Amino acid sequence: MRIDKTEDASNGGTETAKKERGHVHGHVLRYMRRGLMVGAFLPGQVMSLRKLAAGFGTSPMPVREVLSRLVAANALEETKGGSVRVPRLSPEKLSDLFAVREMLEGMAAELAAKRASPALISELAAINKQLLVAIEKRDILNCLSFNQKFHFTLYEAAASDVLMPLIESLWLQFGPTMYMSLLIPSMPWNASDHEDILAALKDGNAAAAKKGIVHDIRTTCKALLSVAGSQGIELPFAQGADLQFDY
Amino acid sequence: MRIDKTEDASNGGTETAKKERGHVHGHVLRYMRRGLMVGAFLPGQVMSLRKLAAGFGTSPMPVREVLSRLVAANALEETKGGSVRVPRLSPEKLSDLFAVREMLEGMAAELAAKRASPALISELAAINKQLLVAIEKRDILNCLSFNQKFHFTLYEAAASDVLMPLIESLWLQFGPTMYMSLLIPSMPWNASDHEDILAALKDGNAAAAKKGIVHDIRTTCKALLSVAGSQGIELPFAQGADLQFDY
DNA sequence: GATCTCATATTGTGATCAATAAATGATCTT
DNA sequence: AAGATCATTTATTGATCACAATATGAGATC
Numbered sequence: 001m002r003i004d005k006t007e008d009a010s011n012g013g014t015e016t017a018k019k020e021r022g023h024v025h026g027h028v029l030r031y032m033r034r035g036l037m038v039g040a041f042l043p044g045q046v047m048s049l050r051k052l053a054a055g056f057g058t059s060p061m062p063v064r065e066v067l068s069r070l071v072a073a074n075a076l077e078e079t080k081g082g083s084v085r086v087p088r089l090s091p092e093k094l095s096d097l098f099a100v101r102e103m104l105e106g107m108a109a110e111l112a113a114k115r116a117s118p119a120l121i122s123e124l125a126a127i128n129k130q131l132l133v134a135i136e137k138r139d140i141l142n143c144l145s146f147n148q149k150f151h152f153t154l155y156e157a158a159a160s161d162v163l164m165p166l167i168e169s170l171w172l173q174f175g176p177t178m179y180m181s182l183l184i185p186s187m188p189w190n191a192s193d194h195e196d197i198l199a200a201l202k203d204g205n206a207a208a209a210k211k212g213i214v215h216d217i218r219t220t221c222k223a224l225l226s227v228a229g230s231q232g233i234e235l236p237f238a239q240g241a242d243l244q245f246d247y
Numbered sequence: 248m249r250i251d252k253t254e255d256a257s258n259g260g261t262e263t264a265k266k267e268r269g270h271v272h273g274h275v276l277r278y279m280r281r282g283l284m285v286g287a288f289l290p291g292q293v294m295s296l297r298k299l300a301a302g303f304g305t306s307p308m309p310v311r312e313v314l315s316r317l318v319a320a321n322a323l324e325e326t327k328g329g330s331v332r333v334p335r336l337s338p339e340k341l342s343d344l345f346a347v348r349e350m351l352e353g354m355a356a357e358l359a360a361k362r363a364s365p366a367l368i369s370e371l372a373a374i375n376k377q378l379l380v381a382i383e384k385r386d387i388l389n390c391l392s393f394n395q396k397f398h399f400t401l402y403e404a405a406a407s408d409v410l411m412p413l414i415e416s417l418w419l420q421f422g423p424t425m426y427m428s429l430l431i432p433s434m435p436w437n438a439s440d441h442e443d444i445l446a447a448l449k450d451g452n453a454a455a456a457k458k459g460i461v462h463d464i465r466t467t468c469k470a471l472l473s474v475a476g477s478q479g480i481e482l483p484f485a486q487g488a489d490l491q492f493d494y
Numbered sequence: 495g496a497t498c499t500c501a502t503a504t505t506g507t508g509a510t511c512a513a514t515a516a517a518t519g520a521t522c523t524t
Numbered sequence: 525a526a527g528a529t530c531a532t533t534t535a536t537t538g539a540t541c542a543c544a545a546t547a548t549g550a551g552a553t554c
Binding site: 295296297307311328329330 | 534535536537
Binding site: 270271272305306307308309312327328329330 | 507508509510515516517
């Protein structure tokens, strides 16, 4: 039984699943984080340790560690049985979440604006262009992906390894709900705030950049809450659809 | 084979070592969290999985999960070898940490003030009284403990399960450094801000409560930085002293 | 036909094992 | 005598195992 493992290793290069010794859980972690932010998992969905491990082709052990970390980051919650699932956010919690987002990300944007290099600005502009294309094509997955990329590359420029983990924690929390809401046709989508932010960065106007981010967040929150209020955030199709994430 | 297990179960109550079925890691987690906040571990100290497990009398497995969560919360960092250790904070990071504290805990204090009940206020007053006693006696452990308790019972009243985990993450990060700095005789200690906060709560003045908290945090930060600036935050006695926490 | 109960299967938890990589100490060389 | 290299030891990692609890499903009874 161990022999075939060795053979796989000798096949080596082909066995891509085997690579990166000592960093299996790192791979799994990145995968899951991105999956949460970008909508591969749905609120209420329970994550089975063994099934996930089978999906990744590893033993349950690395997955256990990853899930443990995600629970610690409040990205997942554990049921009484010890299983973990994607939390289902109440409108109140979602509102709280976005209020804190405004503070933290507003602060990050302000700091970033003060350090923004021309290279950063053009990078952000490029990302925003891709985002606009995704919006045009109603490509929800890429909408979320590029939107996330826009915000995070901006915040990254703030160079605060205190703020970033906190912001990431928040994004992991509202990510799944975000994806769900975007599926609703009435959800408005525009990137006008992003344009304002880019303009503010070019002017070196930190306060305006902060204001742009706060407005962007507030707009998103209102849209999310209106959807939640109308038909309840308690989902369409919540439980079943285990969309496989293959991006 | 199942029989003897059943017998053990019938002996049951005597088998205290078998205690608290299914939540050994919960016990370990609480212990470690409190230990970090209250100074049982020192910056730079490496946490050995096996040694900790031996200390807790369990297998390395539950400890592994706990350390994993603490790393996820940025309370611990991992070395290239996969070991985890208590992070050593640079003055810059410590400054960032306290800047974020001001925002988050200021917000929490504001919310809490709006919901403060007489019972809460008297509870906080009682805690503060204990804190004053600890200060009088130069009892560093209880200083930290009651100070933490004061802040957290206040924030708890904000009833935000978004803010609380973030604030806890911050406290876990600066906890060890805090303890170290308190060992320095020149470190000033007073709870005058707490008195102001209590007065603000009695008046139902949320803005004043927020201001009190912010001032308290800022004062602490300045004191910490002055200590860090004078003799470097790179510690006295950093590595060795594995004080056993037995409170 | 609906509900309660029991048996089965699945899941998480804690422990142990094999293997890899790092750290430490000792020995050899310069 | 000091530094470097190599071997030994120890550390985490990923896998597997055994147990306990929970959830699921079928069957029987009301």
